[in-house]
Amino acid sequence: MRTKDYRxxxxxxxxxxxxxxxxxxxxxxxxxxANHIEASHQSEKGEANIIVVNTCGFIENAxxxxxxxxxxxxxxKEAGNIDKLYVTGCLSHRYKxxxxxxxxxxxxxxxxxxxxxxxxxxxxxxxxxxxxxRITTTPFHxxxxxISEGCNRPCSFCAIxxxxxxxxxxxxxxxxxxxxxxAKNGCKxxxxxxxxxxxxxxxxxxxxxxxxLMSSLSDVxxxxxxxxxxxxxxxxPMDALDVIxxxxxxxxxxxxxxxxxxxxxxxxxxxxxxxxxxxxxVEHIKTHxxxxxxxxxxxxxxxxxxxxxxxxxxxFIEEYKFDRLGVFTYSHEDGTHAHTLEDSIPxxxxxxxxxxxxxxxxxxxxxxxxxxxxxxxxVLVDRIEGDYFVGRTEADSPEVDNEVLITSSxxxxxxxxxxxxxxDSAKEFDLYGTSVG
Numbered sequence: 510m511r512t513k514d515y516r517x518x519x520x521x522x523x524x525x526x527x528x529x530x531x532x533x534x535x536x537x538x539x540x541x542x543a544n545h546i547e548a549s550h551q552s553e554k555g556e557a558n559i560i561v562v563n564t565c566g567f568i569e570n571a572x573x574x575x576x577x578x579x580x581x582x583x584x585x586k587e588a589g590n591i592d593k594l595y596v597t598g599c600l601s602h603r604y605k606x607x608x609x610x611x612x613x614x615x616x617x618x619x620x621x622x623x624x625x626x627x628x629x630x631x632x633x634x635x636x637x638x639x640x641x642x643r644i645t646t647t648p649f650h651x652x653x654x655x656i657s658e659g660c661n662r663p664c665s666f667c668a669i670x671x672x673x674x675x676x677x678x679x680x681x682x683x684x685x686x687x688x689x690x691x692a693k694n695g696c697k698x699x700x701x702x703x704x705x706x707x708x709x710x711x712x713x714x715x716x717x718x719x720x721x722l723m724s725s726l727s728d729v730x731x732x733x734x735x736x737x738x739x740x741x742x743x744x745x746p747m748d749a750l751d752v753i754x755x756x757x758x759x760x761x762x763x764x765x766x767x768x769x770x771x772x773x774x775x776x777x778x779x780x781x782x783x784x785x786x787x788x789x790x791v792e793h794i795k796t797h798x799x800x801x802x803x804x805x806x807x808x809x810x811x812x813x814x815x816x817x818x819x820x821x822x823x824x825f826i827e828e829y830k831f832d833r834l835g836v837f838t839y840s841h842e843d844g845t846h847a848h849t850l851e852d853s854i855p856x857x858x859x860x861x862x863x864x865x866x867x868x869x870x871x872x873x874x875x876x877x878x879x880x881x882x883x884x885x886x887x888v889l890v891d892r893i894e895g896d897y898f899v900g901r902t903e904a905d906s907p908e909v910d911n912e913v914l915i916t917s918s919x920x921x922x923x924x925x926x927x928x929x930x931x932x933d934s935a936k937e938f939d940l941y942g943t944s945v946g
Contacts, residue, residue: 518592520548520631521557523582524646525575526565528702528738530598531646532655534563537597537624539644544633550646559593559631560585566600566672568840575600583614595619597627599672603844621673641686648891650925651698651734651907652691656684656722660704662741664768665779665847666811666839669704676705678713681725692731697925698889699726699735700906707741720748727756733927734889736906738764742790743781754798760903761798764833766806767791770825771818774811779846791829802904804833807866810859811839812850819862826869832877833910834870836863871937878911878935885945888913888930890922898922900930902940913940920944 520541524534534550541548549557560582564575575598585591593616601608602620609618619627625635645652659674660667688699701723703709710718719737726735735758737749742765753759769775772784782790794801807822826834838859841852888900891907897914905911915922915930922928922944930942 519557520559528653564598564600657703688729717746727758736760736762740765761801764804802832809862875937
């Protein structure tokens with residue numbers, strides 16, 4: 510029989526979805542440990558008797574994964590393997606009433622902004638003095654730094670504002686403090702994340718402060734790489750480009766989801782930008798900093814996307830040859846503006862379009878990688894896998910981009926160290942090389 514005294518209980522946090530959710534789980538983990546509650550993140554030991562599932566509710570596949578995970582732990586609870594099951598995150602925020610009705614076995618549901626309430630259920634106090642401190646669940650040498658919460662953009666396909674609220678920036682001082690604490694714990698690389706990093710600072714400084722933030726973070730001792738994610742193309746602050754180019758610790762890297770290029774689709778998506786302005790922005794970025802690795806994301810199958818629109822997107826990708834590119838298929842999300850439109854494109858066609866784009870990108874990536882053979886790059890070692898040390902160049906973010914495989918038989922490399930690697934061969938998304946000191 511398990512004890513019901515929370516002070517002797519063990520909590521395990523299960524995280525689904527994006528990097529923003531990872532940060533939220535890390536904050537929860539930090540709060541629990543500060544309250545002297547034994548807690549872990551996705552532990553494989555199976556010792557926890559309290560489970561917290563941090564859900565994603567962005568698109569249909571993510572929602573289904575969240576529901577399946579909750580059902581899995583409901584089964585564990587009914588089998589007597591766990592005592593309590595709590596659910597938090599985006600899915601819980603968006604569909605709390607429905608979930609409470611359909612899953613009464615869950616002890617409580619919490620929204621994305623209800624951390625104090627969740628802590629109270631776990632007999633923990635919300636400690637405001639922990640601001641800036643965070644236990645990370647990623648490898649020790651890199652971490653995600655969430656610079657803001659929520660989003661003010663009206664994109665037709667996106668339900669994030671429903672789940673995360675309006676845009677709220679963290680102050681530069683708070684983010685620098687958090688970066689300093691991460692550096693003290695051995696972190697060498699920061700990924701700046703937000704729902705919309707372009708908007709950073711407007712709400713608290715009355716002007717866009719992304720460049721000032723990156724400049725301040727670049728002065729933090731111990732942080733060697735800082736990379737920018739999720740920049741919105743409309744009204745992008747151009748002064749940020751100078752910081753990226755001129756600050757040695759800011760990676761020549763930008764993740765800017767463009768979503769589409771057809772004026773017809775961009776208007777339907779309510780992106781606030783035209784094809785002409787998008788092309789001008791891409792060309793300006795590439796001209797301003799030819800060394801910059803440009804990552805983008807595209808969305809296919811949006812209501813009203815014609816075959817002509819899709820081919821226009823394919824031509825755009827082939828012409829501008831983005832260093833990194835991902836693609837999603839449209840998901841018909843209730844509560845969004847696009848949900849009022851007819852979801853007329855069959856899922857099979859959406860997936861076929863996404864596959865075609867990735868075939869184009871695979872060839873682009875292969876050609877770009879072939880040009881790197883014989884060159885030497887600074888590589889951050891992430892892990893050992895089989896006969897290789899696996900790392901990344903400045904042009905690559907964890908989980909989503911290319912990797913460098915270094916033969917492990919030559920010498921021992923330490924995880925979290927930077928090494929110079931000469932590229933010997935290359936595939937579509939992998940580089941193979943040898944450490945040269």
